[in-house]
Amino acid sequence: RLCLQSLWDFITAKEPFIKSPFFPVLFSFTAYMAFCLPYIALDFLSTRLPNLRKYKIQPQNYPTLGMMVPCIIQSAYHHGVLIFPVTFLHWYWRPMNLPVIAPELPEVLLEVVVCLLLFDFEYFLWHLLHHKVPWLYKTFHKVHHKHVSTFALTTQYSSVWELLSLGLFAAINPVLLGCHPLTEMIFFLVNIWLSVEDHSGYDLPWSTHRLVPFGLYGGAPHHDLHHLKFKSNYAPFFTHWDKLFGTFAES
Numbered sequence: 001r002l003c004l005q006s007l008w009d010f011i012t013a014k015e016p017f018i019k020s021p022f023f024p025v026l027f028s029f030t031a032y033m034a035f036c037l038p039y040i041a042l043d044f045l046s047t048r049l050p051n052l053r054k055y056k057i058q059p060q061n062y063p064t065l066g067m068m069v070p071c072i073i074q075s076a077y078h079h080g081v082l083i084f085p086v087t088f089l090h091w092y093w094r095p096m097n098l099p100v101i102a103p104e105l106p107e108v109l110l111e112v113v114v115c116l117l118l119f120d121f122e123y124f125l126w127h128l129l130h131h132k133v134p135w136l137y138k139t140f141h142k143v144h145h146k147h148v149s150t151f152a153l154t155t156q157y158s159s160v161w162e163l164l165s166l167g168l169f170a171a172i173n174p175v176l177l178g179c180h181p182l183t184e185m186i187f188f189l190v191n192i193w194l195s196v197e198d199h200s201g202y203d204l205p206w207s208t209h210r211l212v213p214f215g216l217y218g219g220a221p222h223h224d225l226h227h228l229k230f231k232s233n234y235a236p237f238f239t240h241w242d243k244l245f246g247t248f249a250e251s
Contacts, residue, residue, distance in 0.1 A: 008102035008182050015098055021084070021091035029079045031189055032156060033072075035196040039152035040068065042202060055202050057224045057251075061149035071153035078156070078163055086164070096181065103180040115173045115187045116194075116237060122169040124235040128247070130162075131234065150227050155199040194237055198223040215239060221251035 017023055043063055046052035053059055130141040144158040156163065170191055174184040197208060200220050209219025218239045226233040232249035235241045242248035 004102040004105060004108065004182065011182070011185075012098050012100075018098065019091075019096045021088040024087040024090075025079050025084045027185070028083065028188070028192070029076065031192050032075065032196070035193050036152040036155070039196070039200045039202065042200075043151055055204050057201050057203055057221060058149040058228070061201075063147075063149075063151040063153070067147070068151070068153050071157045075153070075156045078160070082160055082164065083167065086167075098181060103183055108180070108183045108186060111174070111177055111179050111183050112187045112190055114177060115179070116190065118173045118176075119169050119191060120235055120237045121241065122173075123166060124241040126165065126169070127234040127236070128245070131230070145227060145230065148227055150199040150201050150224055152196050152200045155196050198236060218242075218251070225249055225251045 011018060042052060046056055047062055056062075127141075130136040140159045140161045144154070144162060146157065147154045158166075170188065174187055179187070194208060198218075198220055201224060203219075203221050207219050209217045209222065211217075216238055218233060218235070218237065222233050222239065223236065229249065232247050233242055233251075234245075234247055239248060
């Protein structure tokens with residue numbers, strides 16, 4: 001608990017800002033852009049460096065600045081115009097409570113994994129439904145499939161309905177589990193990072209799917225194939241639901 005307590009004391013020292021309605025939006029957008037930046041740099045560098053290009057899943061397709069800028073503008077617009085009113089209402093109706101004591105590390109690790117598994121299941125069902133029902137796909141999900149070859153900034157390139165519904169899944173799971181606010185923040189960071197990595201378009205030696213054994217985690221190759229083929233690999237992170245439902249495809 002000692003290492004987490006120091007971290008939690010550092011965070012709670014900024015309690016007025018943490019408890020303000022501005023924090024969730026700034027936290028989410030800043031984390032998202034920070035996680036995207038290394039891949040943006042990689043996109044520009046790997047076109048000139050063959051040693052980096054070999055890690056590109058679809059090396060024939062590279063995003064241009066003209067493709068990236070609309071993604072950034074849309075994400076900033078969604079955070080400022082759509083997500084902020086939701087966080088403001090949440091701040092008004094259910095103010096955040098910051099306990100003095102930090103959670104224990106095993107508790108944090110377990111709850112983050114459970115939150116990821118829950119989100120993975122919810123997203124799989126949501127995603128499968130929006131591909132199987134043509135009206136749902138055309139009305140809400142087609143926007144996200146504009147780019148057949150994904151890059152980091154396409155992670156949040158989606159319709160308002162998709163953004164808010166998936167945001168609800170991510171927000172409600174820590175509440176259902178009664179997670180500590182620090183656990184909730186860590187889960188949000190992990191969820192954002194894994195989502196960006198999934199859409200990065202790169203299969204790097206240290207990618208998460210290479211660190212998780214037995215092919216339990218699909219990672220960027222798994223999700224990149226979904227954008228390429230459309231009819232497989234609906235789960236965002238893990239592979240077990242696709243294997244159970246017969247929608248798994250080898251990348």
